Amino acid sequence: MMLRRRTVRHALRTVRRALCTAGRRAQRRAVPAPAPPSADELRYRREEELLASQPELVRERGLVTEVREDLLAADAFLRSFTEVTDLLLTRGIGFAPVPRRGSRQWVVIPPGRRAEVLAACAGTFEGQPVYADLLGHDHTYLTVLAEELPRAVAALEEPVEPSDDTAGTADTAGTADTAGTADPAPAPVRVKGVRLYRPVVTSGRSLFYGPEYGCELDFWDSAAPSEGAIAAIHEPPFGWWLPSLTADATVRIADRDFPVPAAFARARLTDVTFPIDAVITWVDDTDPAWQARRSAAVAAMNLPDPSASGTGDERFRNRDELRYCLRSIAMYAPWIRRVHLVTDGQLPDWLVTEHPDLALVSHRDFFVDPATPPVFNSHAIEAQLHRVPDLAEHFLYFNDDIFLGRPLRPEHFFQGNGVPLVNLDSRVIPPQAVTASDDEYVAAQKNTRALLRREFGRETTNTLSHTPHPLTRTLLAESAEDFATELADTARSVFRSSTDIAPITLATARGYLTGRAAWGHLRHHYAEIGRQAELDRLPALLHDRAVDTFCLNDGVLDHLDRAEQDRIVTAFLQAYFPVAGPLEAVPPPPRGDQFRGRTAALLPDPRRRAGPAGSAGSEIEDHFC
Template sequence: MFDLTSADRVEMSIQMMPRTVHIHSGLTPLQVRTRNHVAVEQVLARSGVEYFAVRGLDDRVPVIGVRADQRSAVVAALVDLARETQAYLAPILPKPAVRDVLMDGSEDTAWAKVADAKVLRMVWFRTDPTRSLVYGREYGCEIEFWGTARDGRLWGPRHNRVGRVLPGESNPVEAPMEKFTRLAGVGQDLPPVRTRPEMTVTLPDDITFPIDVVYTWVDGTDPAWQQRRAQVTGETYHAESASAARFLSRDELRYSLRSIHANAPWVRNIYIVTDDQTPRWLDDSRSNIRVVSHKEIFSDASVLPVFNSHAIESQLHHIDGLAEHFLYLNDDMFFGRPMAPQTFFLANGLSKFFLSQGRVPVGPIREDDTPVDAAHKNNRRLLEAKFGPVTTQVFQHVPYALRRSVMTEIESEFAADYALTMASRFRHTEDLSPVSNLYHHYAFLSGRALPGSVKYGYVQLAVPDLAARLARALERRDWEAYCINDAYSTEDQLAAQDAVLRPFLDGYFPVPSPYEKQG
């Protein structure tokens, strides 16, 4: 069962204001939301007033409805809660004239100022033991005062995801908390909530199908991997090629998994596709994470080993047990803020893509084309022949939303070109780029994908102001998804970059995921 025990409190300065902050180990956004919801629900239950969970419009904010004619009892219970737990108070509706009003809930003057509020918010500041990540106002629990009409029906003070008018008489029911936030998924072990039957219906935009995540990962410092690569290229393998001077592991995958644990807990299974490698820190004993060998997914294993990401990506849909809907990530991609699965898919199954301002160079493949541009041009040739339009735009380097059946169809439709890509051990001008470009155009042109929107950040490590860019990202935390790429770094830059990057990643994702070994 979800642990709702309290924790130590400390005084911290939050946005230049002194605040009491609760410290919790293993804290995630979903846990913060759950703690706040249960705190209010429990005190209302003890007071004997009627209440019900409401399906609000903000997935981070729990909402509880109460009858306006029970306001005195509700306020008395909330005052006791605020004094016992050092909660803060903010009026929500009517909207306050003063911006960012947040009052000490233990003071009578604060409650006098919200005496006529139709919606108010109880706020607790919570942090992890490192104190590098603080959750506050945006996860506070909102209490709505519902009026009663002459015919007995209840009228809500504002819109929600179900309806503002409810029958006056209704037997309370227990429902999964997952119904009330799209940030939760199955198997979260969250406590049930008390609500009304009308709030438990399945809505047209509710995603009920599973969504998996697939990574590709390689450890370039692994001597066995280096030797396999040298044998293919005909190079002479030397043991010193595995030295730290040549390769510097940043463990981006560790932090990317932390970002899923914190900000996309609705993910069902995670698959890490590797060339028979496993990160030393990874605990793959958990039932929802699995390391997958290239040998398991290549339709023609005779082409192995391969060292071409295009080739590996062309075979991802062959993973045994993979969901129809899945996200593909490189290990340099991160979920920067809590994200709902609706960011990537519609409830009817359509996938979303995120267009970039970048363009594929016009004309046929040239000798000076990058491997990426050459692959995009090959995609364009096939798509134009099948559908007619000429594709020019590329896509943001964010988690790619994919459907297994569409990838299977693409492999069949362009069998010859697809087979060449699969067998291409190193990037080649005949490659396709199946998941980063071809899939999204094909799915759109065949009516199975549409444009989406995400607040996206991209940091190239080989920039002179790297420290300033990362400091800004850590302070604002306003990217929903971001990528940290080191494609253009030179060996003499790696150590200095790592000295900046490691503290950034530790500060952004201080809470270990369940997929890390203890100790």
């Protein structure tokens, strides 16, 4: 009996052990195998390897990025283009640059060469922080490291099997039963082009060159059985189809000639092919000699309240804005032929005065009467700008508080026939005649409106935007001739006064009414930096970089502390334009990091090393520099 009990207990223990073992095995079988890493996770791991092996690199906005202080926007575009074209030339792969689409360069790859190009890019850029956006028709599928191009394209284009799930039931109306019918296969993905770029950021992290500064390769398709080839991504200016890609012309980009089909080389009606200069008026209110001239002029007026007569300090304040105005031109309008700096005999000590692209112009060089006493009135200067020596027929007129905000082309300012594209502001000129309460700016606008009403029977309602004004010498000269008496009086007006004419408003309105000016559509921001609310908007302006031009107009509206106002504005300008241009010999003095703290919530954290979830190409495309 005892033996039998032991045998039963032993059998039970054996069964329990067997059951436990089977349960554990079943549990192990039920645990799914770990999912393979996603494409983003694989890219992130590779990026971490690059960061570990090249400590000079940083992660910025989800991308492995170089840190540089010397790259202007035009140079960033050109570097992307040069890296791509050098690669193609080295590998003997034919290509043709297309007339530019915006500021970014675009390169055609003939049919049948895609796989070769992808392999060449992967080999050339292996181990380098070069990225490729995989492009469809006006769509970015994915962002990958360029060294992964062939594998990434193959994986993206891999066919997806139709779903085996069934759906649908017979309906009571007797229609065919759809049960058992598989879902249709998704449309196949086809990578039609790639955008190659090497991200760059400045050490202050305020300027970032990302995909918008890349070079696009468009893999054209064969038009068989017809002749020629068909564009894959963007429609070229001459249409989607080209009868032949045979190179029978050349285009010059930077200092190199590239063979292209003749259609690529022909100038279009809208292309601006004439030279364009820039004129900038500037004054240094800290110059003792200028201060003495101004004080003498104010005293000679014998006014009870000089500040109420166009002589206020805010009209002349200098925060080194000229430096950043010049940087903005170098950054975003490298097509400007020459800058004419108009001053009352003053020069900033940091300027490269002998540079061939700079002309220094004193008032006495172009005033009708060189013996005219010193003037402190922008209207008096504008009335005679067409007399600036060696000025191009077409030019942009800047005050030094006006800046370009992003890459622009000549066609933003002029039509291909030479007509200036003038920009109107939303501000309205009050309809009544000049009143005692009008300041000199409003009074001049009203006086100008009265002249236009007299000569043309038409009314001006809106002021001009505070943008760079596109002008021609001819428009200004003809206006000076037609309104000689009125403009001569303005030219002799030492300070702004309520009897002034606004010469630029007059010339452009007359040009419009005679068919020689048209309305432009620049995206512009006007900031009255005498208001605290406008200073508080500067971080968003820096973060977004979404305007074509902006103006930082001075004033005393909120009676802000001048030193604090100066610190904020100067730090903002240094953050927006951190790269010195060719006309600058001496960098600005260090001013600390005052602005950085104000933008911490808007600008990316330079210490952030974002993981794959924060590195999608669509997120990067939202940051335009």
